[in-house]
Amino acid sequence: MSHNTLGRLFRVTTWGESHGIAIGCVVDGCPPGVPLQEGDIQAFLDRRRPGRSRFTSQRREPDVVRILSGVFVDDGGRQVTTGTPICLLIDNVDQKEKDYAAIKDKFRPGHADYTYWAKYGVRDYRGGGRASARETAMRVAAGAVARKLMPNVSIRGALVQIGRHRIDRGRWSWGEVDNNPFFAPDPGVVKTWTDYLDAVRKAGSSVGAVIEVVAEGVPPGWGAPIYGKLDQELAAAMMSINAVKGVEIGAGMAAAELHGEANADEIRIGNDGKPVFLSNAAGGILGGISTGQPVVVRFAVKPTSSILTPRRTIDRFGNETEITTKGRHDPCVGIRAVPVGEAMMAIVLADHYLRHRAQIG
Numbered sequence: 356m357s358h359n360t361l362g363r364l365f366r367v368t369t370w371g372e373s374h375g376i377a378i379g380c381v382v383d384g385c386p387p388g389v390p391l392q393e394g395d396i397q398a399f400l401d402r403r404r405p406g407r408s409r410f411t412s413q414r415r416e417p418d419v420v421r422i423l424s425g426v427f428v429d430d431g432g433r434q435v436t437t438g439t440p441i442c443l444l445i446d447n448v449d450q451k452e453k454d455y456a457a458i459k460d461k462f463r464p465g466h467a468d469y470t471y472w473a474k475y476g477v478r479d480y481r482g483g484g485r486a487s488a489r490e491t492a493m494r495v496a497a498g499a500v501a502r503k504l505m506p507n508v509s510i511r512g513a514l515v516q517i518g519r520h521r522i523d524r525g526r527w528s529w530g531e532v533d534n535n536p537f538f539a540p541d542p543g544v545v546k547t548w549t550d551y552l553d554a555v556r557k558a559g560s561s562v563g564a565v566i567e568v569v570a571e572g573v574p575p576g577w578g579a580p581i582y583g584k585l586d587q588e589l590a591a592a593m594m595s596i597n598a599v600k601g602v603e604i605g606a607g608m609a610a611a612e613l614h615g616e617a618n619a620d621e622i623r624i625g626n627d628g629k630p631v632f633l634s635n636a637a638g639g640i641l642g643g644i645s646t647g648q649p650v651v652v653r654f655a656v657k658p659t660s661s662i663l664t665p666r667r668t669i670d671r672f673g674n675e676t677e678i679t680t681k682g683r684h685d686p687c688v689g690i691r692a693v694p695v696g697e698a699m700m701a702i703v704l705a706d707h708y709l710r711h712r713a714q715i716g
């Protein structure tokens with residue numbers, strides 16, 4: 356009933372709360388013999404870590420991961436997975452409970468405080484408890500394991516919109532993504548986003564964003580119709596990320612405005628005798644099965660709900676009141692959602708890779 360596990364063959368269970376002692380996950384179903392070191396995982400965690408710029412939460416979490424189980428040094432001296440459950444752990448070191456004392460009985464509008472209270476009747480008010488996006492660190496850790504077991508698949512994400520300010524897709528350069536604090540693939544947008552987010556932050560407000568995640572190297576054939584479609588499970592995985600309110604595959608919502616000629620990706624035979632698609636409105640998926648084209652997913656993240664501006668709400672005793680969130684928050688949580696989106700893509704694809712292998716060989 357608790358639904359803390361994702362996947363069928365590559366299965367990830369996360370545990371822990373924002374202000375508990377630690378957070379962690381268990382990755383079960385990873386095949387044996389996959390080289391895996393802490394450093395492979397740490398590199399991705401470092402990209403999600405808070406406090407990397409003034410546009411993300413100033414919580415100081417080093418997010419150092421430890422592999423507690425599921426690996427062994429083989430005869431060649433390499434640390435590899437053994438096929439047993441891989442337990443990953445990160446200590447929480449920067450918990451400031453007093454930041455949350457003032458809101459302990461109040462429900463933050465837009466956050467999960469009210470619904471957790473309505474459902475469970477127990478409230479871990481410290482930083483959102485289990486509803487906190489601290490949990491997404493473990494998704495990123497599990498995603499790093501998922502990346503290692505898929506042959507020749509590259510997964511990259513970028514921020515393509517903050518508020519109303521979109522990137523110029525004509526200037527898209529993957530090489531730029533790690534050269535600015537926004538994961539922007541268009542260097543031309545960085546100044547606009549910087550000025551805009553500074554103003555949003557100073558006003559004590561927040562703003563939403565759109566993230567695009569692209570997987571290249573996925574061969575034709577991954578995905579399991581009818582109720583395990585690749586697009587279906589990617590949408591569910593992205594929607595499970597905190598604050599995500601919309602998911603698109605390929606042309607997505609814009610497909611509704613297209614005619615059939617523009618939307619249906621025509622096919623020719625390439626020089627190597629293999630099919631070549633002339634466009635990718637399908638986002639690399641037809642009938643729930645990968646086409647061999649890049650798998651393209653976009654998702655919209657809502658504005659951070661805990662903001663400095665006073666908001667009307669109620670408390671758990673039934674009184675109307677006001678709330679102002681102090682503490683340390685991102686003015687745009689969409690920025691740190693980029694590595695999380697990549698991780699969810701990796702976890703879903705790894706699961707489908709194993710499922711495809713299990714059925715087709």
Ligand SMILES: Cc1cc2nc3c(=O)[nH]c(=O)nc-3n(C[C@H](O)[C@H](O)[C@H](O)COP(=O)(O)O)c2cc1C
Pocket residue numbers: 412465466467483486487488491596597598599659660661662683684685688689691692695
């Ligand atoms: C990377 C990341 C960081 C987040 N940080 C905050 C935060 O500092 N304050 C906040 O109110 N919400 C934050 N959120 C969003 C909340 O976790 C989320 O809105 C809450 O759990 C309610 O779930 P829902 O928005 O999916 O319905 C963050 C989300 C992500 C992806």
